[in-house]
Amino acid sequence: MNDDCSHSSLLVPPSTQDWIQGVLSAKVVLVMYGDYQCSRSADVYKMIKAIKRELNTCFGEDYLCFIFRHFPQAQIHPHAQRAAQAAVAAAAQGQFWLMNDTLFAHQQRLENGYLVEYANDLGLDIPQFLKELSKQVHVDRINQDIESGIRSGVTDAPALFINNIRYTGRWTITELTAAIVAASH
Secondary structure, eight states: OOOOOSOOBOSSOOOTTSEEESOTTSSEEEEEEEOTTOHHHHHHHHHHHHHHHHHHHHHOTTSEEEEEEEOOOTTTOTTHHHHHHHHHHHHTTTOHHHHHHHHHHTTTOOSHHHHHHHHHHTTOOHHHHHHHHHTTTTHHHHHHHHHHHHHTTOOSSOEEEETTEEOOSOOSHHHHHHHHHHHTO
16 A cells, blocks of 8 residues: 555646646646556556546546656566666657556566567567667656656555545545546536
8 A cells, every 4th residue: 555655745747748648737637656567556557547438438538637657666576667668668659558558468578578579569660669778768767757756755656646636545446536536626
């Protein structure tokens, strides 16, 4: 659980530099700090996707903005940092969200060979992808996400902020949906 928060506010506000689904002017902005190798992060991500689909249907596309920030816990998940780099390398080719979905769907297979296979499946420029991974081009971008999380009291993933306030409720689809809807009022 994420009950060890020393901060309850998101100190680095959402911006166009984030990985965004929706618009920043939405009634509710949901920020997730996640780790691709963490099963709880994958579960929460799947839950958010379902909630987002439901709320978009009920309230329209501008109701919920979802932002993903990287928080790889390298000390316990040896492939999480590299997977995050693969996601940002895919983003450089316009495929962040598809790679994000793929990495969460296949989190037991995040070794380098699989990352290349996923990139190939997404139609990415493989030489460019490999060059960016080998030169660790995107490490600073990932570290910015980690640092923003730490500044806001995040110590492990997943961590959620709804309209800049740390979510500390139960991690169920019903409770999270209720918290999101309540935040819009």
